[in-house]
Amino acid sequence: xxxxxxxxxxxxxxxxxxxxxxxxxxxxxxxxxxxxxxxxxxxxxxxxxxxxxxxxxxxxxxxxxxxxxxxxxxxxxxxxxxxxxxxxxxxxxxxxxxxxxxxxxxxxxxxxxxxxxxxxxxxxxxxxxxxxxxxxxxxxxxxxxxxxxxxxxxxxxxxxxxxxxxxxxxxxxxxxxxxxxxxxxxxxxxxxxxxxxxxxxxxxxxxxxxxxxxxxxxxxxxxxxxxxxxxxxxxxxxxxxxxxxxxxxxxxxxxxxxxxxxxxxxxxxxxx
Amino acid sequence: xxxxxxxxxxxxxxxxxxxxxxxxxxxxxxxxxxxxxxxxxxxxxxxxxxxxxxxxxxxxxxxxxxxxxxxxxxxxxxxxxxxxxxxxxxxxxxxxxxxxxxxxxxxxxxxxxxxxxxxxxxxxxxxxxxxxxxxxxxxxxxxxxxxxxxxxxxxxxxxxxxxxxxxxxxxxxxxxxxxxxxxxxxxxxxxxxxxxxxxxxxxxxxxxxxxxxxxxxxxxxxxxxxxxxxxxxxxxxxxxxxxxxxxxxxxxxxxxxxxxxxxxxxxxxxxxxxxxxxxxxxxxxxx
Numbered sequence: 001x002x003x004x005x006x007x008x009x010x011x012x013x014x015x016x017x018x019x020x021x022x023x024x025x026x027x028x029x030x031x032x033x034x035x036x037x038x039x040x041x042x043x044x045x046x047x048x049x050x051x052x053x054x055x056x057x058x059x060x061x062x063x064x065x066x067x068x069x070x071x072x073x074x075x076x077x078x079x080x081x082x083x084x085x086x087x088x089x090x091x092x093x094x095x096x097x098x099x100x101x102x103x104x105x106x107x108x109x110x111x112x113x114x115x116x117x118x119x120x121x122x123x124x125x126x127x128x129x130x131x132x133x134x135x136x137x138x139x140x141x142x143x144x145x146x147x148x149x150x151x152x153x154x155x156x157x158x159x160x161x162x163x164x165x166x167x168x169x170x171x172x173x174x175x176x177x178x179x180x181x182x183x184x185x186x187x188x189x190x191x192x193x194x195x196x197x198x199x200x201x202x203x204x205x206x207x208x209x210x211x212x213x214x215x216x217x218x219x220x221x222x223x224x225x226x227x228x229x230x231x232x233x234x235x236x237x238x239x240x241x242x243x244x245x246x247x248x249x250x251x252x253x254x255x256x257x258x259x260x261x262x263x264x265x266x267x268x269x270x271x272x
Numbered sequence: 273x274x275x276x277x278x279x280x281x282x283x284x285x286x287x288x289x290x291x292x293x294x295x296x297x298x299x300x301x302x303x304x305x306x307x308x309x310x311x312x313x314x315x316x317x318x319x320x321x322x323x324x325x326x327x328x329x330x331x332x333x334x335x336x337x338x339x340x341x342x343x344x345x346x347x348x349x350x351x352x353x354x355x356x357x358x359x360x361x362x363x364x365x366x367x368x369x370x371x372x373x374x375x376x377x378x379x380x381x382x383x384x385x386x387x388x389x390x391x392x393x394x395x396x397x398x399x400x401x402x403x404x405x406x407x408x409x410x411x412x413x414x415x416x417x418x419x420x421x422x423x424x425x426x427x428x429x430x431x432x433x434x435x436x437x438x439x440x441x442x443x444x445x446x447x448x449x450x451x452x453x454x455x456x457x458x459x460x461x462x463x464x465x466x467x468x469x470x471x472x473x474x475x476x477x478x479x480x481x482x483x484x485x486x487x488x489x490x491x492x493x494x495x496x497x498x499x500x501x502x503x504x505x506x507x508x509x510x511x512x513x514x515x516x517x518x519x520x521x522x523x524x525x526x527x528x529x530x531x532x533x534x535x536x537x538x539x540x541x542x543x544x545x546x547x548x549x550x551x552x553x554x555x556x557x558x559x
Contacts, residue, residue: 169422224338226389
């Protein structure tokens with residue numbers, strides 16, 4: 001069975017889990033933005049401490065969290081490599097032929113890697129502590145102001161919900177088709193990349209056809225249940241900001257203020 | 273007598289492209305419904321029988337305005353389906369359950385899916401919550417409220433679909449072969465829920481099926497064939513006509529066939545025996 005970790009949710013009863021999804025989304029966006037302003041390592045240390053506190057508060061096992069990093073390990077290694085070897089700088093540490101390794105290069109590499117790791121961990125906390133449906137609601141809410149300029153907020157959210165709903169169904173179906181093809185002698189495992197890619201065609205064609213049929217059925221079922229877009233619609237689960245959400249926002253604000261103060265000091269003192 | 277669903281000479285035609293080799297494609301008109309007259313009373317449990325292509329699904333889709341008639345008329349709660357302004361009035365009082373349990377669940381959590389229809393109707397949030405809990409309880413799925421639907425069995429998914437309709441508080445539920453893709457246990461679960469809703473909540477049921485034993489549990493059976501009504505009556509009356517049923521490619525429940533065979537062999541049995549228990553009781557009485 002294929003494993004897909006999109007929107008993976010870790011169920012626990014923690015302060016972070018109980019926060020309003022909109023507040024979590026806002027805080028995550030602020031955190032990510034701030035990461036790109038920070039240039040000194042004191043700032044990164046502070047951000048790391050902040051992340052660690054949030055992780056502990058979320059009750060998500062760190063093992064679970066860092067598993068997500070494996071997927072982007074290649075990107076981290078790759079950017080580090082590029083930064084180390086291709087950053088121009090004055091303080092040459094040592095040179096092998098035409099390749100120079102500079103202090104600026106090493107620093108840049110470290111900054112980029114730290115940012116990437118914290119970015120992924122930070123956003124994983126959001127998806128691990130928020131159910132997909134809450135997240136979609138939060139996205140719909142945050143897109144509402146853009147409705148006036150023609151952003152279909154409700155439709156985007158509905159599409160995300162349906163996509164999330166059908167991921168397991170389609171995986172199951174893919175599994176079934178694969179087995180049916182294998183029973184008739186199809187070979188998905190051997191051969192080069194091109195041969196493997198070609199063997200996927202008899203898999204994807206039936207999957208596409210059945211997806212269209214499902215889409216047709218689903219549209220009919222939605223229409224039968226009086227769905228007509230966003231017209232006169234209410235929601236069973238109302239999003240309400242509680243005291244804890246304001247507390248979280250206050251903590252976030254203090255964190256941002258500290259980060260900027262550190263950044264200012266670092267520039268005056270000239271530390272990295 | 274007030275009829276909740278009534279049709280008069282209902283006709284539905286659709287166009288198909290016919291392509292024969294060496295010739296240009298031509299469009300032909302085919303009639304899925306060809307003059308159907310039905311009348312369903314409030315609170316009735318009607319089964320519509322027929323094999324594939326008999327027009328029974330097309331008829332079902334008319335009741336919810338998913339299709340509109342080519343000719344003839346249909347009234348649902350006294351509203352003509354041709355009245356486009358009141359299409360949502362009709363849809364909100366007619367719930368529809370489809371064949372494929374996977375393709376009618378919209379949300380990633382059971383209770384969210386049950387709420388979907390009521391949300392579309394603009395019901396206040398607290399009221400939706402109440403209706404969702406009640407609906408899940410009456411189909412016996414309350415303990416699965418927070419589960420993702422893809423872990424449920426086919427029968428459970430169909431019961432969730434029924435709950436989603438109950439939350440809209442309909443007067444009529446149309447079920448379009450809801451058991452065709454289920455195993456025997458799932459079929460029984462769905463049938464029991466449907467019967468309970470009809471009996472206890474007085475909801476009018478129009479149950480489309482090609483399973484004889486399911487149709488036998490209805491109050492009245494309408495048999496369709498080639499877009500027309502072939503037979504109509506109580507299960508006892510319809511299943512007594514073994515030869516005409518077989519002529520249009522339908523079977524009769526096993527019990528009815530055995531009873532007919534015994535009658536032919538000269539054993540004195542009454543008409544309208546449809547369950548094993550009833551047959552056993554009659555046979556025991558013979559001694």
